[in-house]
Structure formats: C-alpha cells, structure tokens
Amino acid sequence: MNHSPVHATTTHSFLPKVSVVVPIYNGEIDLPDLISCLLSQTYPKDRVEYLLVDNNSSDRTLTFLKTAAELSPLTIHPLSENQIQSSYAARNTGIRSATGEIIAFTDADCRPQPQWLESLIQPFINLDVVIVVGEITALPGKSILEQHADRQETLSQKHTLSHHFCAYGQTANLAIRRLALEKVGLFRPYLTTGGDADICWRILMAKIGKLEFAPNAVVQHRHRTTLKELQSQWRRYGRSNRYLHELYGVELMPGLTRKEYYYRLVRWLVKEIPKNILKAIAGKASFVDFLSTPIGLFTAKARYLGQSEAKLPEQAQIIDWL
Incomplete structure (x- = not known):
C-alpha cells in the first residue's frame, strides 16, 4: 500500500x-x-x-x-x-x-x-x-x-x-x-x-x-467554535475508536490517569505559563499558546469518555451491497 x-x-x-x-x-x-x-x-x-x-x-x-x-x-x-x-x-x-x-x-x-x-x-x-x-x-x-x-x-x-x-x-x-x-x-x-x-x-x-x-x-x-461542539467532536472520535476496536481489534486509546492529568495541569501552571509570559513579552507567543495544554486535556478526556461509553450496536455489523 x-x-x-x-x-x-x-x-x-x-x-x-x-x-x-x-x-x-x-x-x-x-x-x-x-x-x-x-x-x-x-x-x-x-x-x-x-x-x-x-x-x-x-x-x-x-x-x-x-x-x-x-x-x-x-x-x-x-x-x-x-x-x-x-x-x-x-x-x-x-x-x-x-x-x-x-x-x-x-x-x-x-x-x-x-x-x-x-x-x-x-x-x-x-x-x-x-x-x-x-x-x-x-x-x-x-x-x-x-x-x-x-x-x-x-x-x-x-x-x-x-x-x-x-x-x-x-x-x-x-x-x-x-x-x-x-x-x-x-x-x-x-x-x-x-x-x-x-x-x-x-x-x-x-x-x-x-x-x-x-x-x-x-x-x-x-x-x-464552542466547548460543547468540541466535546461532541472528540467524544465521537472516542466512539469511533471503540467501534473499530470491536470490528477490527484496533488498539484502544489509553486514557489519562488522574495522576497524569494533575501532573500536566501543574506542569502547565508552574512551567508553561511562565515560559509563555516571557515569549509573549518578546512578541513570540499568543493567547492560544497559554491555553494549548488545558484544551488538549479537555479533548483527551472527551475522547476517553466517548470510548468508555460506546458499545457497537448489533445492527452495525450489517454491510449494504450494490
């Protein structure tokens, strides 16, 4: 291929x-x-x-x-x-x-x-x-x-x-x-x-x-454009991953443990924000840079929720033909 x-x-x-x-x-x-x-x-x-x-x-x-x-x-x-x-x-x-x-x-x-x-x-x-x-x-x-x-x-x-x-x-x-x-x-x-x-x-x-x-x-x-739409999008990605796992044995996406989640939040507060403040002063960082980590954590959680809740419907096994 x-x-x-x-x-x-x-x-x-x-x-x-x-x-x-x-x-x-x-x-x-x-x-x-x-x-x-x-x-x-x-x-x-x-x-x-x-x-x-x-x-x-x-x-x-x-x-x-x-x-x-x-x-x-x-x-x-x-x-x-x-x-x-x-x-x-x-x-x-x-x-x-x-x-x-x-x-x-x-x-x-x-x-x-x-x-x-x-x-x-x-x-x-x-x-x-x-x-x-x-x-x-x-x-x-x-x-x-x-x-x-x-x-x-x-x-x-x-x-x-x-x-x-x-x-x-x-x-x-x-x-x-x-x-x-x-x-x-x-x-x-x-x-x-x-x-x-x-x-x-x-x-x-x-x-x-x-x-x-x-x-x-x-x-x-x-x-x-909204958090609700973004959450819906990433939950759908999670459901898709679950369905393909059940159809093909595709590996499921691992979810973040609570420890990993809080570690990334703390790292964002203690390390990334000060670093981006310095970059912003130099004109090399925008507001998006400041929020990249929390948005990423939000989408990762939504995807994992979608994957956890999904179960392939029995009818989804059906394939249409010409």
Whole structure:
C-alpha cells in the first residue's frame, strides 16, 4: 500500500465519469456556499453528477436541493434517505443512484476548492489505485478553539493516513473506484461513526488495489467554535475508536490517569505559563499558546469518555451491497 503524495496535473485525456455523493442533514444554511464551490470546479461539468442526499432533515434542505437541481447548470440529483438516520446510509443511497466509475465524497459543511475534483481524480489514471484521499484544511477562524485546532491540524488527513492499524481517508474528502465497492460492499448503514476507516480497510484488506494521497485536492472545513461542539467532536472520535476496536481489534486509546492529568495541569501552571509570559513579552507567543495544554486535556478526556461509553450496536455489523 502506498500513500505517498501525488501531484495533480491537468490531463485532458483522462476524464472518467465522476459521481459526487454528499449526505445532508439540516444543511440549509451551508448549501448555497457548497453549490457555489461545486460550480467553481475545474473538472468538466458534463463529466460529473452530484448526488445530494437529504437524510430526513427538519429544515428546508430538500426544497433547496430540488430548486438547485432545476436552476443550476450542474447535473444535480436530489435524493432522500428517510429510513435510517445515518450519514453512511445516506451515502449508500447516493452510491446506488450513481453512474460514475469513480465515486467522490464530501460533506455539506465542506468547501471544496476549485481544483478539488480534478486533483482528486487524476491518481485514478493508474489502474492499481482504488482509493484517493484529498487534504482537509481549516476555513479561517477567529476563536481560540479554532486557532488551537488549526495549529494542531486536527482535521488534516495526515492523522488518518498514518493510522497505526491501517491508513484511511475521511469521507469529507475521499474518492473510491466503483469496482472496489462492487467487490467489498458499501458503508455499514447503521454505523454512526468510524465508517470512513471501515470502508477503506475492507477495500485495502481485500487486496483490490492501493490508496494514494492527493495533497492538491483540498477541501476546507470549519473548526468547532464552542466547548460543547468540541466535546461532541472528540467524544465521537472516542466512539469511533471503540467501534473499530470491536470490528477490527484496533488498539484502544489509553486514557489519562488522574495522576497524569494533575501532573500536566501543574506542569502547565508552574512551567508553561511562565515560559509563555516571557515569549509573549518578546512578541513570540499568543493567547492560544497559554491555553494549548488545558484544551488538549479537555479533548483527551472527551475522547476517553466517548470510548468508555460506546458499545457497537448489533445492527452495525450489517454491510449494504450494490
């Protein structure tokens, strides 16, 4: 398996039909910006279809999708997944309606950059490539939490590509050859988190082909702005870790002992704060530097809580098929 960087180049001779699948739950606010980003794509419009799947939204998402399909120069298919409340079930609904040989994925709250699709598709010119992972960067943020997450590169695919068990890509920026989905199945529709890793691992373990990283295929995403959102995000990471442990035997993330927790807090107060005060006087430290340790402890605790409380639902064993 190889996930070395592939630098995208414009190749007019390689333009496979692409289906872009986007699951949407209460995405009314995000959709105008998303559609604008899709309109800006450099990949030929007549070679792409956009399957936008409403997952039982309570806002006007579906109405917006139908209007966009009528008025947009893009090929937009508005779809609904109302049986199962899960982004993976919604993606499966999109895949089943897809006609492209490459299926690309992003999310409603993502902002694909103009070269995104062109860069994401190019590595597939090599028939050995069955998964391509693009990069996820942060939309500009002003809050302390956003600046901290940006510094930690929380969203970057480099974390998933270097996973100790097996590399994978997040569905915010991922493309899979249809042939691979025909062979190993679709997403687990009842899984609520961890499905990105699961589908990539099933494909890679089946030895169908390899994974490539396309760093120029960039999607921007907004970091969490409140402690509640941040806690929810990291609890979900913890649940994902537990589910993948139960499905694959992936090693669980160790939690901090009370002793380690207090040691880090004391070290922050006694050592890091004085050091950062001196740096701030010299103009080399910001407010984010002062809060890096407590925010890190907060997210570590949230992840461990999510991991401790989670239990893989029995239905999550089910894999959908084309």
